[in-house]
Structures are given as structure tokens and as C-alpha cells.
Amino acid sequence: KQEVTQIPAALSVPEGENLVLNCSFTDSAIYNLQWFRQDPGKGLTSLLLIQSSQREQTSGRLNASLDKSSGRSTLYIAASQPGDSATYLCAVDAGNNRKLIWGLGTSLAVNP
Amino acid sequence: NAGVTQTPKFQVLKTGQSMTLQCAQDMNHNSMYWYRQDPGMGLRLIYYSASEGTTDKGEVPNGYNVSRLNKREFSLRLESAAPSQTSVYFCASRTGVNEQYFGPGTRLTVT
Numbered sequence: 748k749q750e751v752t753q754i755p756a757a758l759s760v761p762e763g764e765n766l767v768l769n770c771s772f773t774d775s776a777i778y779n780l781q782w783f784r785q786d787p788g789k790g791l792t793s794l795l796l797i798q799s800s801q802r803e804q805t806s807g808r809l810n811a812s813l814d815k816s817s818g819r820s821t822l823y824i825a826a827s828q829p830g831d832s833a834t835y836l837c838a839v840d841a842g843n844n845r846k847l848i849w850g851l852g853t854s855l856a857v858n859p
Numbered sequence: 860n861a862g863v864t865q866t867p868k869f870q871v872l873k874t875g876q877s878m879t880l881q882c883a884q885d886m887n888h889n890s891m892y893w894y895r896q897d898p899g900m901g902l903r904l905i906y907y908s909a910s911e912g913t914t915d916k917g918e919v920p921n922g923y924n925v926s927r928l929n930k931r932e933f934s935l936r937l938e939s940a941a942p943s944q945t946s947v948y949f950c951a952s953r954t955g956v957n958e959q960y961f962g963p964g965t966r967l968t969v970t
Contacts, residue, residue: 778956779956781958781959783961789963789964790949790961790962790963790964791949791951791961792961793958793959793960793961796957796958798956836902838902838959840956842956846904846907846917847959849901849902850901851899852901
């Protein structure tokens with residue numbers, strides 16, 4: 748059974764730091780992995796989707812990597828800003844009728 | 860292009876009352892989903908519809924019913940609300956193995 752874990756559960760950093768959020772999954776047979784952002788009281792916004800054949804995806808200051816063999820993905824945020832404060836969730840698509848398997852998220856606080 | 864819309868945004872029900880949460884998407888997506896989100900539990904799938912005319916149970920379907928009215932609309936019904944159904948409900952849609960898009964959510968309180 749596919750399980751997704753995100754460590755740490757919470758992270759607090761000063762503004763300007765580069766940081767890495769981690770996502771691990773137990774079964775390497777995935778179609779893709781998706782990173783989302785959720786602001787308090789809001790819905791989820793898709794940040795990056797990495798297909799199983801890809802190693803990384805980049806969008807602005809965000810870079811997501813995927814290592815299927817080790818069951819890991821990282822989300823790298825460069826030069827963090829207070830506006831990056833949110834919860835970041837990862838989800839894997841294992842192809843089971845298009846259902847996603849979710850991690851519990853990492854709550855990020857970037858302090859001015 | 861509104862994306863995924865949900866109504867209502869907030870709702871308070873008494874135990875035993877019924878209600879329907881509405882969801883619509885204008886992205887021509889085949890698959891639609893209903894999730895609930897609770898503190899410490901993460902996102903849990905209630906029901907999903909892989910394509911128009913089909914629906915399937917997710918992890919936590921008890922106490923809920925769904926209708927895929929057409930390709931655009933997917934509704935979630937609580938027939939007899941219970942306090943355990945107090946949660947934030949999200950609708951989402953996607954096509955194939957592409958990105959999943961979410962609505963803004965409905966905050967439901969059952970007293």
C-alpha cells in the first residue's frame with residue numbers, strides 16, 4: 748500500500764534562506780508526483796507536477812526533484828519570502844483510477 | 860475561466876439535517892473528486908468520478924452520496940448530518956495524469 752510522508756511537519760526560517768521540503772513514498776510505481784500550496788482557510792494551489800519519467804521541474808524560485816528509485820521528492824525554495832508562508836503538500840498518482848495519495852504537509856513560516 | 864467553483868462557502872447544520880454541496884468545473888476535465896480535510900488527518904477522499912456517468916467510493920464514503928450530473932458538475936449530499944461530518948470539504952478535478960485543480964472549499968459545521 749502506497750504511503751506518503753512529509754518531514755518536517757513544521758518549519759520556521761528567517762527571510763532569505765534557501766530551504767528544502769521533503770516528501771517520501773513507499774512504492775516507486777507512480778505516474779507522477781504533485782506539489783501543492785495551501786494558505787490558511789483557502790483551497791489548494793498546484794505548484795509543480797513531475798511526471799515519472801522526469802527528474803525535476805522548475806517554476807520561478809521553486810524546484811522540485813523526483814527520485815523514484817529511492818522514493819523521494821524534494822521541493823527547493825530559493826530566497827524565501829514571508830509570502831511563501833503556507834502549508835506545502837505532496838501527492839503521488841499511483842494510477843489507481845486517478846486517485847492521489849497525500850502526505851500530511853509541511854507548515855512553513857518565513858519570518859521577516 | 861472560473862476553474863473549480865463550490866457552493867456554499869460556509870454552512871451550519873443541526874444533527875439530522877440534510878444538504879447538498881455543489882461543485883462545477885469549466886475546464887472540460889473528465890475526473891472529479893470530493894475530499895474532506897480535518898486537522899491532523901490530512902486530505903481524505905470521499906468519492907470520485909473518473910468520467911461522466913461513473914462514481915466510486917474513496918476512503919471515507921459512509922454518510923455521503925454523490926451525483927455526477929454531467930461532465931461539469933459533481934454534487935455531494937449529506938442525508939442525515941452528524942457532528943463527525945464537521946469538516947472542510949474540497950472539490951477537485953483533473954484529466955488523465957495531469958494536474959489536479961481544487962475549489963475554494965466549503966466549511967461545514969454540524970451541531
